[in-house]
Amino acid sequence: MRLLPWDALPDELRCEAVRPYYEALATKRAQLAGKRCFDIVVAALLLVLLSPVFLVLAIAIKVDSPGPVFYRQERVTQYGRRFRIFKFRTMCDRADQMGSAVTTDGDVRVTRVGAKIRDYRLDEISQLIDILRGTMTFVGTRPEVPRYVEGYTSEMMATLLLPAGVTSAASIQFKDEADLLNGTDDVDKVYVEEILPLKMEYNLQDVKKFSLLRDLRIMLATVGAVTNRGE
Secondary structure (H helix, E strand, O other): OOOOHHHHOOOOOOOOHHHHHHHHHOOOHHHHHHHHHHHHHHHEEEEEEEOHHHHHHEOOOOOOOOOOEOOOOEEEEEHHHEOOOOOEEOOOOOOHEEEEEEOOOOOOOEHHHHHHHHHHOOHHHHHHHHHOOEEEEEEEEOOOHHHHHHHHHHHHHHHHOOOEEEEEEHHHHHHHHHHHOOOOOOOOHHHHHHHHHHHHOOOOOOOOHHHHHHHHHHHHOOOHHHHHOEE
């Protein structure tokens, strides 16, 4: 995982608010390289081991509702690059054209099978493909849609120094995010103005305190959080 020279960063990242985070990462270039190696080896192994699960999910999604197996929404990753994420579809086809980009508890767009998949976060395992492609990593700030990123503060842009992640400390703390948005009249407004800033506090700490050991701890904590949620 390569950290670009400061002068090569996109203009929006080359600011004083981002500099402390960049300097912290610049001292850990060897660990960043190790992070990418870990991503490739573990993602490839898991894709092989989980291939039967992929097949079962694909069949269940197609039988349950019309539409593609994967949901390919545009998201933002390292250095502001845009990519189309791989997620097993848990909502009706073209759901993003029917409401907010954020899902609330009891969202009518979620399919019957999709609700079960979400309970165990199985929709996220298809992002192993994104990890191999290099557009994502196991641990990092969750990839947001472009319109949310456009509202980032200068400091929040520091989260784009690393690739977007499948999980993070913020993901664990806000695993019941949908419940927090229940009953709100303007889901997007509440998410951007209230929830996103709180999540960013965790995300920025993950960037500044990055280490492979910290990543492993977050991955283990994620497994525990998903297991407890499913009970």
